[in-house]
Amino acid sequence: MFKFSREQKILDIAGVKIGGQPGQLPTVMIGSIFYHKHKIVIDEKTGEFNEKKAEELLMKEKEISEKTGNPRIVDVCCSWPQAFGKMIDFIARKVDGPFCIDGATAEVRIAGAKYVREVGLSDRVIYNSITPHTREDEITAIRDAKIKSAILLTLNTRNPTITGRIQVMDELLAIAQKAGIENILVDVCVIDIPDPGPISKTIYLVKEKYGLPTGAGVHNAVVMWKKKRALTPENYMLAEGVANAIPIALGANFILYGPIEYAPTAYFSCALADAYVAYNARQEYGIKPLTNNHPLYRIFK
Amino acid sequence: MLSGKEELLNKLKEAAVNGDADEVTKLSKKVIEIGIDPLEAVEKALITGVLELGEKWINGEAFIVDMIAAAEAMKAGLSILKEEIVKRGGSIKYRGKIVIGTVEGDIHDIGKSIVASLLEAAGYEVIDLGVDVPAQKFIEAIKQYNPDIIGMSALMTTTMLKQREIIEAIKQANLRDKVKIIVGGAPTTEDWAKEIGADGWAPDAASAVELVKKLLK
Numbered sequence: 001m002f003k004f005s006r007e008q009k010i011l012d013i014a015g016v017k018i019g020g021q022p023g024q025l026p027t028v029m030i031g032s033i034f035y036h037k038h039k040i041v042i043d044e045k046t047g048e049f050n051e052k053k054a055e056e057l058l059m060k061e062k063e064i065s066e067k068t069g070n071p072r073i074v075d076v077c078c079s080w081p082q083a084f085g086k087m088i089d090f091i092a093r094k095v096d097g098p099f100c101i102d103g104a105t106a107e108v109r110i111a112g113a114k115y116v117r118e119v120g121l122s123d124r125v126i127y128n129s130i131t132p133h134t135r136e137d138e139i140t141a142i143r144d145a146k147i148k149s150a151i152l153l154t155l156n157t158r159n160p161t162i163t164g165r166i167q168v169m170d171e172l173l174a175i176a177q178k179a180g181i182e183n184i185l186v187d188v189c190v191i192d193i194p195d196p197g198p199i200s201k202t203i204y205l206v207k208e209k210y211g212l213p214t215g216a217g218v219h220n221a222v223v224m225w226k227k228k229r230a231l232t233p234e235n236y237m238l239a240e241g242v243a244n245a246i247p248i249a250l251g252a253n254f255i256l257y258g259p260i261e262y263a264p265t266a267y268f269s270c271a272l273a274d275a276y277v278a279y280n281a282r283q284e285y286g287i288k289p290l291t292n293n294h295p296l297y298r299i300f301k
Numbered sequence: 302m303l304s305g306k307e308e309l310l311n312k313l314k315e316a317a318v319n320g321d322a323d324e325v326t327k328l329s330k331k332v333i334e335i336g337i338d339p340l341e342a343v344e345k346a347l348i349t350g351v352l353e354l355g356e357k358w359i360n361g362e363a364f365i366v367d368m369i370a371a372a373e374a375m376k377a378g379l380s381i382l383k384e385e386i387v388k389r390g391g392s393i394k395y396r397g398k399i400v401i402g403t404v405e406g407d408i409h410d411i412g413k414s415i416v417a418s419l420l421e422a423a424g425y426e427v428i429d430l431g432v433d434v435p436a437q438k439f440i441e442a443i444k445q446y447n448p449d450i451i452g453m454s455a456l457m458t459t460t461m462l463k464q465r466e467i468i469e470a471i472k473q474a475n476l477r478d479k480v481k482i483i484v485g486g487a488p489t490t491e492d493w494a495k496e497i498g499a500d501g502w503a504p505d506a507a508s509a510v511e512l513v514k515k516l517l518k
Contacts, residue, residue, distance in 0.1 A: 036458070036487060044458055079458050079488070104457050104487070106408060133410055157414040158373060160366050191415070192365040227505060229361075 001280040003287060004251065006211045010290075011183045013149050014098040014124045016071045017290070018185065019213035019253050023281025024290045026070045027248055027270045028215075030100060031061060031260040034087050035077040038259070047083025051090065058094050061263040068271035069293040075100040075128060075256065081111030085119075088112065092121055098149065102128040110141040117145035129153040129187060130175055132168045142179040149183035152176055154202070160191050165202045169210065185254065186214040193225045196243040200250040207251050214251070218243040219258030219266075241269035248273035271295035306337050313346035313378070318354050320370020322377040329381040339382040340391045347375050347382075348395075348424045355423040355510070365415060365506065372422040395426040397517040400442045401452040402430030403486075404467060407460035412486065415506045416452065423510050436463075436470035443476045449517055450500075452509070455486040464489070465497040472498075481516050485509055 003021050010019040018028045033054065034041055040053040058074070065072040076091050076099055078084045084103065091099050101116065103109035109127070116125045127142055127150035142150070152172040156164035165188055176184055188202040196218045203214045222239045225231065231239065244255050244266060257266035278296040281287040289296055309331060316324035325347075332342045351371050357363035379393075386393060399420055403413045410432050417429045428446050430438055439451060451471070455461040464484045471477050481500040484493070494502030501516055503509035 104409075105460075107406075108457075133408075135408070155411060157411055157418075158369065160369065191411070194364060224505070228507065 001249070001277060001284065002251075003281065003285050004208050004211070006208055008207060008211050009213060011149075011185075011213055013073075013126060013183050016073060016097050018071075020290065021281065021285075021287055022251050023278035023285075023287045023296075025253070026068070026274050026289075026291070026294050027252060028073055028254040029065065029070045029263070029267055029270060030073045030075050030215075030254055030256045031263055031266070032075040032077050032102070032256075032258060033057065033091070033260045035259060036079055036104070038077075043083075044078075045080045045083060047078070047080070047086035049087070049090075054090065055094060057260045057263075058091075061260055064263050064267045067298065068267045069291070069295045069298045070267055070271055070274065071097075073098050073100060073126065073254075074260070075102050076112075077102045077104070078108050078112065079104045081108050084108060084112040085115045088115055088121065089119070092119075092124065098124050098126055100126045100128040100151070106135060106138045110138055113141045113145040113147060116147065122146045123148070125149065126151060126183075126185065127179075127181070130172060130179065130181070131155045132171050132175070134175055134179075139175060139179045142181070146180070148181060149185070150176060150179065150181045151185045151187045153187045154189045154206075156189075160189070162198050162202050162205065165189060165199075166205055166209070169206065173210075184212050186210070186212050187256065188214060188216045190217055190220045193221055193228065195221045196246050200247040200252070203247050203252050204250045213253040215254030215256065216247055216252065217256030217258070218247060219256065219262070223258070237265050240265060244269045245273035248277060268299075271299045275299050305335075309335070309337065310342060310346045313342060314350035317347050317350040317371055317374045317378065320367060320374050322370075322374040325374040325378040326381065329378040332382065333385050339385040339389070340393065343379065343382050343386070343393050347378050348393075351375055351422045352424050358419075358422075358507070359511070365419070368422040369415070369418045372418040375421060393426075396424040397449040397513065398426045398428070398446060399450045399452055399513060400428045400430060400439070400446055400448040401454070402434035402439065402442075403432040403454045403456070404460050404463035405433055405435040406463060407455050407457055407486075408432045409454070409456035409486075412456070412506065413452075413454040416454070416485070416503075416509045419506050419510050420513060423514070425513065436467040439467055440471060440474045440476060443471065443474075443480055448480055450481045450483060450513060452513075453482070453484050455484070455489065458488045461486060461488050461493065464493075464499070468497050468499060483509070483512055483516070
């Protein structure tokens with residue numbers, strides 16, 4: 001395997017450490033809740049949801065996270081501006097540490113930013129996401145909300161290749177700076193079925209050039225595949241596992257693994273990949289995990 | 302043995318299929334320089350090339366990135382060859398004309414832009430109205446461009462309601478029978494498309510191209 005020649009940033013976002021050289025820290029797992037058509041959501045418009053079921057999902061994920069050693073960050077998805085507050089409140093009460101606010105449009109994300117400022121949660125929030133198309137009003141809302149952490153999405157609709165994704169990085173960094181973002185995570189933007197290959201190399205290149213914590217939502221690629229060609233449940237889960245593992249082998253620091261219901265298999269595959277990578281880093285470079293909670297010390301028990 | 306003309310057109314086709322915009326630009330200029338009919342170059346090289354690629358894409362042998370690159374390369378070639386075609390009094394025969402846009406209140410661009418690129422790469426003329434497009438702009442586009450199909454994207458449950466409003470506005474303007482209307486976007490469904498009186502719905506970019514082909518058969 002490898003280590004990066006460039007020094008790698010390790011961020012501490014509300015208690016969750018993310019980044020570093022391969023083998024230093026466990027992959028941070030970002031799972032989505034209250035996403036569009038999530039069964040536990042009763043009314044997307046008002047933000048009404050089944051609290052008991054939501055809590056069960058969060059508890060289950062917490063247990064798995066503690067078991068494998070992979071920290072979790074909950075991605076709070078929302079489609080309606082007026083619904084965001086209720087969802088954010090709940091997650092902030094039930095989850096320790098950081099969480100993402102992930103609105104379907106700028107209007108929803110702006111509503112989320114204003115809300116976290118009002119209730120004093122800005123320090124715990126990761127804004128998901130800033131793209132090259134992020135407008136001035138959204139940048140102002142992030143800055144005004146004093147949100148310091150964000151995911152930058154390397155979206156390049158005219159050139160969604162490794163090169164195209166890297167090309168938008170400087171533009172994204174300039175937008176992030178304007179928005180007052182200090183803790184930068186880079187999502188290398190999956191758009192097609194075989195993307196887990198090239199986005200993994202993009203992760204490597206972004207980290208080698210910028211040293212920033214980088215990751216991806218490879219689950220989207222597998223879902224697109226499933227929609228196009230019928231996959232057996234076994235093959236679907238295997239595909240998720242492979243798609244999760246390859247970016248980790250190329251240095252990914254976080255995986256957006258999709259619906260929170262997928263936690264059991266997603267954590268298992270990522271933890272195993274983490275353990276393999278960490279064991280190599282230890283043998284080849286003498287790089288040891290920075291925490292005893294690393295999957296290397298847990299998964300094989 | 303291939304003639305110089307055939308060889309050049311083959312190279313142009315290959316460059317378009319490979320998504321090599323620089324090479325397509327260079328070869329398109331050469332087409333004009335040596336006096337090959339530019340319309341023939343568009344039809345036999347650029348459009349034929351992207352159609353072949355489209356088939357590969359449907360068969361799972363090519364991918365979105367290939368289709369977008371081919372569409373960009375084709376645009377580069379067209380920008381050079383179109384001018385010469387018009388000078389000669391001709392016009393390009395596309396497989397159909399599509400006006401596409403993300404509805405008012407919604408600034409989501411990704412899905413719509415990918416669909417536009419894929420349609421271009423599949424040989425359709427696409428007029429992209431961009432994002433946050435009000436009903437009036439769709440109506441003006443129908444009058445101005447006389448498209449075969451209007452495609453409306455909406456990413457939010459809030460803005461998908463605009464798809465219904467825009468269809469109603471098109472009806473009010475007595476233009477509904479002039480175009481077919483298709484809708485798409487994350488919150489939309491086939492039932493929704495039926496409910497609002499659209500002619501078709503596509504769950505993703507690949508299906509959108511298939512739907513357009515089916516509607517224009």
